[in-house]
Amino acid sequence: MMSKKKKMTYYPGCSSQGSGRHLDESIRAILPDLGVDVVDIDDWNCCGASVGNIGGGPLPNLALTGRNLALAQEQGNQDIVTGCAACYLNTHGGNEKIKADVKKRRDVNDALGEAGLSYDYDLDVHHVMEVIVNDIGMEEVEKQATNKLKGLKVAGWVGCQTVRPFAGTETGGKYATYEDPTFLDEITEACGAEVTDFAPKTNCCGGSVAVMKPEKTLHLMKTILDAAVESGADVVSTPCPLCQTNLEMYQDAINKEFGTNYNMPVVFPSQLIAVAMGKDKEKDAGLQRQTIRSKKLEDMAK
Amino acid sequence: MSEEVFEHKPAAYLCGGCGIKDALDMDALETAITGGMMVSNVKQSDAFCSGKGLETIKSDMKSGDVNQAIVAGCSPRVMVQEFNEVGGQVFRANMREQVIWQQPANNEDTQALATDNMRMAITQARKSEPPQAHWDGATSLKLLVVGGGITGLTAAREASKTGAQVVIVEKTDKLGGWAGKWSKFIPENAPYREPEDNPVPALIAEVENDDNITVLFDTIVDRTEGGPGEFSCRLKNGSGTNWDIYGAVVLATGWRPYTSEDQKKFGIGETDGVVTDIEMEEKLSSGDLKDVKNIIFIIPGDSDRMVYSSGVSDKVAIKQALQMTQADPDVMAYIIHEDFRSHGLAEEFYRHAQEKGVIFQRGEVKSISSDRTVTVDDELLGLEIPMSGIDLVVVSTGMVPNSTNIDLEATERGADQLKSDINPVAPIFTVNGTQVDEDLAETAADAEAEETIPEGGPLLNLQYRQGPHVPVLANGFADSHYICFPYETRRSGIYTAGPVRRAMTASEAINDAQGAVLKAIQAMRQANEAKAVHPRAGDLSFPEFGLDICTKCRRCTVECPFGAIDEDPETDYPVVNPTRCRRCGTCMGACPVSTISFKNYNPAQVSDMVAAGTEECPPDKPRILVLACENDAYPAMDMAGINRLEASPYMRVIPVRCLGSVTLLWVKTALEKGYDGIMLLGCKSGDDYQCHFVKGSGIAQERMSKVGDTLRSMMMEEERVQVNEIAIADSERVTQILNNFGKQIEDIGLNPFKGF
Amino acid sequence: MTVPMPTSSRKYDLNFARWVRDNVAGGDKMNMCMQCGTCSGSCPIGTEMEDGPRKLFMMIRAGMKEEVLSSNSVWECTSCYRCVVRCPRGVPVTYLMQGLAALASKEGYAPKVENNYFSRYFWKSVELTGKTDERLVPTAYFFSFGLIEGIKRSLGNLKIAFNMAKAGRMHIGLPHRIKDTKGLKAILAKAAQIEDQKS
Numbered sequence A: 001m002m003s004k005k006k007k008m009t010y011y012p013g014c015s016s017q018g019s020g021r022h023l024d025e026s027i028r029a030i031l032p033d034l035g036v037d038v039v040d041i042d043d044w045n046c047c048g049a050s051v052g053n054i055g056g057g058p059l060p061n062l063a064l065t066g067r068n069l070a071l072a073q074e075q076g077n078q079d080i081v082t083g084c085a086a087c088y089l090n091t092h093g094g095n096e097k098i099k100a101d102v103k104k105r106r107d108v109n110d111a112l113g114e115a116g117l118s119y120d121y122d123l124d125v126h127h128v129m130e131v132i133v134n135d136i137g138m139e140e141v142e143k144q145a146t147n148k149l150k151g152l153k154v155a156g157w158v159g160c161q162t163v164r165p166f167a168g169t170e171t172g173g174k175y176a177t178y179e180d181p182t183f184l185d186e187i188t189e190a191c192g193a194e195v196t197d198f199a200p201k202t203n204c205c206g207g208s209v210a211v212m213k214p215e216k217t218l219h220l221m222k223t224i225l226d227a228a229v230e231s232g233a234d235v236v237s238t239p240c241p242l243c244q245t246n247l248e249m250y251q252d253a254i255n256k257e258f259g260t261n262y263n264m265p266v267v268f269p270s271q272l273i274a275v276a277m278g279k280d281k282e283k284d285a286g287l288q289r290q291t292i293r294s295k296k297l298e299d300m301a302k
Numbered sequence B: 001m002s003e004e005v006f007e008h009k010p011a012a013y014l015c016g017g018c019g020i021k022d023a024l025d026m027d028a029l030e031t032a033i034t035g036g037m038m039v040s041n042v043k044q045s046d047a048f049c050s051g052k053g054l055e056t057i058k059s060d061m062k063s064g065d066v067n068q069a070i071v072a073g074c075s076p077r078v079m080v081q082e083f084n085e086v087g088g089q090v091f092r093a094n095m096r097e098q099v100i101w102q103q104p105a106n107n108e109d110t111q112a113l114a115t116d117n118m119r120m121a122i123t124q125a126r127k128s129e130p131p132q133a134h135w136d137g138a139t140s141l142k143l144l145v146v147g148g149g150i151t152g153l154t155a156a157r158e159a160s161k162t163g164a165q166v167v168i169v170e171k172t173d174k175l176g177g178w179a180g181k182w183s184k185f186i187p188e189n190a191p192y193r194e195p196e197d198n199p200v201p202a203l204i205a206e207v208e209n210d211d212n213i214t215v216l217f218d219t220i221v222d223r224t225e226g227g228p229g230e231f232s233c234r235l236k237n238g239s240g241t242n243w244d245i246y247g248a249v250v251l252a253t254g255w256r257p258y259t260s261e262d263q264k265k266f267g268i269g270e271t272d273g274v275v276t277d278i279e280m281e282e283k284l285s286s287g288d289l290k291d292v293k294n295i296i297f298i299i300p301g302d303s304d305r306m307v308y309s310s311g312v313s314d315k316v317a318i319k320q321a322l323q324m325t326q327a328d329p330d331v332m333a334y335i336i337h338e339d340f341r342s343h344g345l346a347e348e349f350y351r352h353a354q355e356k357g358v359i360f361q362r363g364e365v366k367s368i369s370s371d372r373t374v375t376v377d378d379e380l381l382g383l384e385i386p387m388s389g390i391d392l393v394v395v396s397t398g399m400v401p402n403s404t405n406i407d408l409e410a411t412e413r414g415a416d417q418l419k420s421d422i423n424p425v426a427p428i429f430t431v432n433g434t435q436v437d438e439d440l441a442e443t444a445a446d447a448e449a450e451e452t453i454p455e456g457g458p459l460l461n462l463q464y465r466q467g468p469h470v471p472v473l474a475n476g477f478a479d480s481h482y483i484c485f486p487y488e489t490r491r492s493g494i495y496t497a498g499p500v501r502r503a504m505t506a507s508e509a510i511n512d513a514q515g516a517v518l519k520a521i522q523a524m525r526q527a528n529e530a531k532a533v534h535p536r537a538g539d540l541s542f543p544e545f546g547l548d549i550c551t552k553c554r555r556c557t558v559e560c561p562f563g564a565i566d567e568d569p570e571t572d573y574p575v576v577n578p579t580r581c582r583r584c585g586t587c588m589g590a591c592p593v594s595t596i597s598f599k600n601y602n603p604a605q606v607s608d609m610v611a612a613g614t615e616e617c618p619p620d621k622p623r624i625l626v627l628a629c630e631n632d633a634y635p636a637m638d639m640a641g642i643n644r645l646e647a648s649p650y651m652r653v654i655p656v657r658c659l660g661s662v663t664l665l666w667v668k669t670a671l672e673k674g675y676d677g678i679m680l681l682g683c684k685s686g687d688d689y690q691c692h693f694v695k696g697s698g699i700a701q702e703r704m705s706k707v708g709d710t711l712r713s714m715m716m717e718e719e720r721v722q723v724n725e726i727a728i729a730d731s732e733r734v735t736q737i738l739n740n741f742g743k744q745i746e747d748i749g750l751n752p753f754k755g756f
Numbered sequence C: 001m002t003v004p005m006p007t008s009s010r011k012y013d014l015n016f017a018r019w020v021r022d023n024v025a026g027g028d029k030m031n032m033c034m035q036c037g038t039c040s041g042s043c044p045i046g047t048e049m050e051d052g053p054r055k056l057f058m059m060i061r062a063g064m065k066e067e068v069l070s071s072n073s074v075w076e077c078t079s080c081y082r083c084v085v086r087c088p089r090g091v092p093v094t095y096l097m098q099g100l101a102a103l104a105s106k107e108g109y110a111p112k113v114e115n116n117y118f119s120r121y122f123w124k125s126v127e128l129t130g131k132t133d134e135r136l137v138p139t140a141y142f143f144s145f146g147l148i149e150g151i152k153r154s155l156g157n158l159k160i161a162f163n164m165a166k167a168g169r170m171h172i173g174l175p176h177r178i179k180d181t182k183g184l185k186a187i188l189a190k191a192a193q194i195e196d197q198k199s
């Protein structure tokens, strides 16, 4: 539990303005009550996601991260928190590269100089999950989750990039391992919901390849849905916006391809926390933004 | 033989510690001891291993009232040092590992087992006298080192450091051997990543300036007699021969290059720019490699290379590749291997080479063209890849052990010996000089041995009954007890070190020499005090022969694994070369008339112990006799106790020095005294033996195969006597074997002689 | 040390491994690969790859530049990092996959690879606006296959788009932009220039 309020710089990422709006909304809704005040990076740009490297090349891609870090530094030098797995991976990874490599540091700063910016490389980048687990603590979540989600069965699907490759490293998180992370289930329990026995916790949904060539990745998502349904889950909970969108929007295609008839709601843990904290079901938890909705969860929400 | 009559003054010390007194009725045990076992002096303590407990025994010994302490407590394998220092003979009754840790507490059968263990230990004491030095002749403390390469040089230097006089015999006219020529060494120091400087020149200088060391060039050993402490060697050089006495011998004759047909096919010596790794060393030393930008090292996969290289040339390839990239970072070095071994710390070396850009490629080299285009069948890609623009191709070779002197003619007797060395099958029995079991020699392993007999004459020309050679193992490597005592050979006092006993790196040879020297010095010193060398180091007991009833059957002479017994050329009676004897007792087990004995270990003694184990046995209870080798099987049984594995309470266990020391007398006694089954536990025998005494276990199996007749003549089932091979780690297996045996015996039914 | 880019005229080029080592992100660790196959075995999309990372690294060492840069494997990688966290030799497999893809793209290999298009449109969107527009990138990407194919592919996504829009998760209207597009453009141009100077 935190003794006094923590201030952090918030990096919403591109998905916050589109497919991941409900992630963004629910994070903003819960963090202040849980003791973390956030201020957005002013005029943030895209992180480069997982293809920026290829499309733009390594250094321009790194410069994207550099710009965000420089802006955050300019704004008051608070550590950065982000809710998007790709933003976290790129920004954290890029930050570590800049810290570790004198040459990269110089090159990035040379580029930033073109816009009158510079970065001194003394910020850290965190994932919102990491902040919840390490800084806020499950006890605090449990205490504030007064509207317990009794009877809701949740399959915790962490996905890949949230915990890889930095989980378990000194700088990267120390909040879970990449093979069998437990934090998501702990959040589910703190909200008073029930954890189902779900094995493919860190399976990849196909990420951006799923967006480009769904036919190559549908089977990946099907594996995840199979396991979730078999575990008896009412909803799947995942911290990653791309995972959430992919798994939700490709269910029709999966049903068509494999003759299944899946209709599994996929939500963010921050939405679960928001509902459990008794926040507004639309304004805060963003439940109306699900394309596959969970009546059970909505009935519990205030 | 001891002249004075030894007066037995036993006392029993019952330890109640380690939970013993909670599981056993100590007072009942004491009553049984003072009563039926007739030892009146009994003491109890909560820990005899404590200072106070030991003091009790010590002061009893000092007072002269006691000279034999029978300690009932933990296994004889633990607290050895503590109890050995109390100042008299100590006997141990195992109450902890093999009783209370494996049996239910406060139970009738458990109590009976404990009581019998005590009775057997007291019987052992009663038939035991303190061994005395049997020998006090002057013995030599001078070390003979054969070979002046890195192994021999290190051995000499290390021995000299202990104050010993050393003579190095070198066949050529200079010191240093192969290793002296190497440009760099495979790393032997942390972090094991960079090639290291060659230490040989400094080592030579050190040896040359050492007053304790004499170097004889152009010299070989022409003849060797005697044993540890008294090796009598004739040295020969161009100008004649010369006799001298040595305490021990370190054989460091090294190796010679090995090139197989498979390796020659790459064009060594034919295609320009295709060389062996040994030639590459010379190039690296002379620095004549400036134009080499692309270099390929080939580690061929033929099985002989594996035998004769054993990972050495693999490490050499790493070293040479690293040397090349270090000299010029633009060099591309490829190591193409079918198999690759860089075991142990060399993993670091391998990793480092990878970091430095050396590329490891797994595949078979199909061909090398005249312009050195190397075509590789890459196993991991499944493709044939032509690699062109290669400036130099280096082919890995191997090391053939110099376990014989190839400059000398092979002798017929020598060849026979080498063959039987390679395949030490069960013993060949001779009764009055004739072989009784000829077909034993005709095994497949034997035929294989025939093929790998090394060429050449003997290195030491030993005057031993088994033949002139230092024994060899498969593929011609010089003898080594590679499981436990790597430098030890089947000839006491002769130690092999370095590549003569297996392919190894120069740095490994240094370690080897250090180890062998310690063994050699120990052997000289023990011989000097009439004590046994390993594995019974320090043992003063010695086989004594009662020639009055000896039938001159020659079993003892033939079966002694160490050639310690010869026939007297005049009388034909057995005579012992005392310092060669390792006190295994195999001769004792062999003697049909039981006339060989040790002061503290003899046929009558164990026979009585066997009887003591069933003395109080109720007619309706089974009893199984376990004769367990004290080196492997007995510790495995102790380990079963430590692991609390439940065992049958009907076993009566007697540790024996070696299964080879078990005489048929004991088996006969056991059957007569009403044991229902007999289990002999020895070690792995055959050509991959693990036995400390080389062939004891095999001999015992051979002997027991003859017990069937005896059993049948007594109208008993053959299954009642069994032999098993147990390794020291087999605690679960040994328990299972014994428990199954117990069940089997129950099924057969009790011994009809029970109670008679 | 910089070695010239290996020529593509030769099928096997022993310099390629060194070139990758010195010029591709993570390339300095590529040689540590001990060919255990943990990466390929762990890869969720390994079944879709022609080669998989393990084999790709061996091909690099064998100097198979052409095959490596035209392999579909580098394009199928989803960047899930499972290989990275499991590699016993600490090889940053994902970086290498991305680095090789970038190299292939730059060298004009694999122009027909779908992910290559996607990456390019994605980057264009970033360069232009500072953000990615989830609506524009896929559409442009789909139409990069040609008009007919583009309509087919976008229609396939139509229902999804409709649902997303209904849920308020599809941005309607002009693309989002950062305020300082000029500054960003300058930064990226400079970065690209620095990078070009290096190789």
Ligand code: SF4
Pocket (backbone or CB within 6 Å): B015, B016, B017, B018, B020, B046, B047, B048, B049, B050, B072, B073, B074, B075, B079, B096
């Ligand atoms: S270790 Fe042995 S001597 Fe010591 S208390 Fe235990 S049983 Fe007794």
Ligand code: SF4
Pocket (backbone or CB within 6 Å): B543, B559, B560, B561, B562, B563, B564, B565, B576, B580, B581, B582, B583, B584, B585, B586, B587, B588
């Ligand atoms: S058999 Fe054993 S005890 Fe007997 S003489 Fe030989 S070495 Fe000594």
Ligand code: SF4
Pocket (backbone or CB within 6 Å): B545, B549, B550, B551, B552, B553, B554, B555, B556, B557, B574, B590, B591, B592, B593, B594, B595, B596
């Ligand atoms: S001592 Fe025994 S074994 Fe040896 S020759 Fe005499 S009778 Fe035979």
Ligand code: SF4
Pocket (backbone or CB within 6 Å): B629, B630, B631, B632, B657, B658, B659, B660, B681, B682, B683, B684, B690, B691, B692, B693, B694, B695, B696, B697
């Ligand atoms: S020869 Fe075998 S049975 Fe005999 S002591 Fe050695 S290990 Fe034991």
Ligand code: SF4
Pocket (backbone or CB within 6 Å): C032, C033, C034, C035, C036, C037, C038, C039, C040, C053, C054, C057, C083, C086, C087, C088, C089, C090, C091, C093
């Ligand atoms: S997991 Fe690592 S070491 Fe194993 S094959 Fe893949 S890259 Fe090589």
Ligand code: SF4
Pocket (backbone or CB within 6 Å): C039, C042, C043, C044, C045, C046, C053, C076, C077, C078, C079, C080, C081, C082, C083, C084, C093, C094, C097
């Ligand atoms: S990061 Fe790429 S190569 Fe590695 S496991 Fe994931 S999809 Fe496969």
